Amino acid sequence: GGREVSKRIVVIGAGPGGYVAALKAAKLGAQVTVVEKDKVGGTCLNRGCIPTKALLASAEVLTAIKEAEEYGIRVEGKITPDMGLIIARKNKVVERLNKGIEFLFEKNNVRLVKGKGTLVGNKAVKVELEEGGCETLEADNIIIATGSSPAKIPVFPFDGKRVLTSDEILDLDYVPSSIIIVGAGVIGCEFGTFFSAVGSAVTMVEMMERVLPTEDSDLGKEMEKVLKRKKIKLHLKSRIEKVEIKENGVKAVLDSGKELEAEIMLVATGRRAEINDLGLETVGVKTDKGRIIVDDRMETSVKGIYAIGDIVPGLQLAHVASFEGICAAENIMGIESRMDYSAVPRGIFTDPEVGAVGMTEEEALNAGFRIRTGRFYFRGLGRAQAAGKIIGFAKIIAEEGTDKILGASIIGPNATDLVHEIVPAIKCAITVKDMSKLIHSHPTFSEAVMEALHDVHGQSIHNA
Numbered sequence: 001g002g003r004e005v006s007k008r009i010v011v012i013g014a015g016p017g018g019y020v021a022a023l024k025a026a027k028l029g030a031q032v033t034v035v036e037k038d039k040v041g042g043t044c045l046n047r048g049c050i051p052t053k054a055l056l057a058s059a060e061v062l063t064a065i066k067e068a069e070e071y072g073i074r075v076e077g078k079i080t081p082d083m084g085l086i087i088a089r090k091n092k093v094v095e096r097l098n099k100g101i102e103f104l105f106e107k108n109n110v111r112l113v114k115g116k117g118t119l120v121g122n123k124a125v126k127v128e129l130e131e132g133g134c135e136t137l138e139a140d141n142i143i144i145a146t147g148s149s150p151a152k153i154p155v156f157p158f159d160g161k162r163v164l165t166s167d168e169i170l171d172l173d174y175v176p177s178s179i180i181i182v183g184a185g186v187i188g189c190e191f192g193t194f195f196s197a198v199g200s201a202v203t204m205v206e207m208m209e210r211v212l213p214t215e216d217s218d219l220g221k222e223m224e225k226v227l228k229r230k231k232i233k234l235h236l237k238s239r240i241e242k243v244e245i246k247e248n249g250v251k252a253v254l255d256s257g258k259e260l261e262a263e264i265m266l267v268a269t270g271r272r273a274e275i276n277d278l279g280l281e282t283v284g285v286k287t288d289k290g291r292i293i294v295d296d297r298m299e300t301s302v303k304g305i306y307a308i309g310d311i312v313p314g315l316q317l318a319h320v321a322s323f324e325g326i327c328a329a330e331n332i333m334g335i336e337s338r339m340d341y342s343a344v345p346r347g348i349f350t351d352p353e354v355g356a357v358g359m360t361e362e363e364a365l366n367a368g369f370r371i372r373t374g375r376f377y378f379r380g381l382g383r384a385q386a387a388g389k390i391i392g393f394a395k396i397i398a399e400e401g402t403d404k405i406l407g408a409s410i411i412g413p414n415a416t417d418l419v420h421e422i423v424p425a426i427k428c429a430i431t432v433k434d435m436s437k438l439i440h441s442h443p444t445f446s447e448a449v450m451e452a453l454h455d456v457h458g459q460s461i462h463n464a
């Protein structure tokens with residue numbers, strides 16, 4: 001009566017895709033090995049979601065102190081952000097979470113092999129070990145989760161000192177007097193908010209005609225106002241043609257001929273999937289436009305090999321990577337599971353925040369839906385007035401007739417959390433009318449979502 005031999009799974013990459021896939025597979029009874037060439041936690045923990053939010057938390061404290069008088073608090077003396085200490089705090093947060101993942105691996109008997117992994121067959125991964133030498137790991141299944149890195153466009157002379165990627169700027173130990181941020185997407189806007197809060201003169205350059213170009217255009221316009229109020233200079237519909245590193249700064253020339261100068265430049269123009277030198281060709285894993293092709297079970301063109309996270313098509317977000325990891329692990333372990341991307345929340349941690357899910361108004365119209373929209377401005381809420389956080393709105397997009405919710409775009413206090421109210425509505429096809437019957441606690445910011453839902457049928461109580 002022999003026990004069933006458990007499945008051997010090798011996961012390449014320990015970001016939010018890979019480490020979550022590993023833990024899920026282990027919980028389902030697999031024998032899991034994770035190969036990681038750097039630190040566990042990947043981009044998200046070491047160079048992405050978490051370090052940026054740690055910096056933004058410091059900025060939030062500083063802003064609160066600067067605005068203290070408005071709240072009747074007298075603050076005396078000089079208030080200075082100390083970047084050395086801000087970075088040290090950020091590093092401590094990251095380290096604590098690094099240890100947390102390693103601890104979870106131990107607890108779940110997940111083996112961590114430090115080194116660079118390459119596919120050498122559809123059931124084998126060769127690792128160039130960090131400590132020297134090589135090890136070949138045999139597996140029944142392989143999950144590729146190697147993530148992404150900043151795209152390095154040739155026009156920018158990256159030197160890590162004057163012209164930086166998001167990787168390097170997270171360790172900047174001084175407040176630059178001025179900074180040019182290239183790209184007004186999520187990463188550009190978050191860093192723009194941060195540097196303006198700590199006192200840098202910020203200039204943002206964006207090729208498209210508005211900031212956050214993939215989000216709802218009303219939301220983008222509101223964010224533009226927010227950035228301008230922070231005295232951030234915006235150059236929209238502008239392309240950088242030339243960049244020159246000078247003795248004590250950097251000079252950029254726009255396509256309009258306009259010249260910009262600053263102490264440093266951050267290039268936040270997108271990320272490239274890490275799929276080179278992985279041996280994909282050797283085993284026949286198909287790619288398209290720089291990403292690995294997968295089905296909705298996260299399996300690649302090679303049976304038994306799965307791919308998840310930033311290396312597959314779609315939104316490059318940590319929670320998407322994690323859910324794809326769970327999906328892959330389940331399918332490998334015999335639990336049928338398919339990805340559904342209809343209700344993925346998107347968070348932007350600017351001040352104020354952005355939370356969005358489902359379609360933007362433009363996407364709904366382009367898809368041919370007849371729509372109704374509802375909107376409510378935070379300034380109409382008692383809670384927002386009491387807290388002194390009155391900027392922004394919640395907007396709901398619904399389908400005329402079926403009354404189904406197609407999307408929500410929120411800009412304002414706690415928006416990254418508030419959006420989760422609409423996630424189940426989209427996922428489970430709850431109508432606006434049914435959602436409108438949910439009693440919301442008073443006074444809370446989420447009343448803005450309730451009022452926006454009521455506004456879809458012109459029934460908002462507090463809309464002017």
Ligand code: FAD
Nearest residue numbers: 013015017037042043044048049117147309310316317318
């Ligand atoms: P990654 O996190 O990139 O992890 C891949 C891992 O694989 C890395 O550790 C790498 O070292 C390892 N690896 C690569 N190749 C090999 C190899 N051959 N052998 C062994 N190991 C290898 N997303 C959000 O959802 N919310 C946010 O607030 C957010 N903020 C961000 C802020 C910034 C500045 C950046 C850059 C990104 C942010 N993201 C955010 C995106 C998020 O970080 C990514 O979507 C997420 O990390 C992708 O996870 P992943 O597991 O696919 O890959």
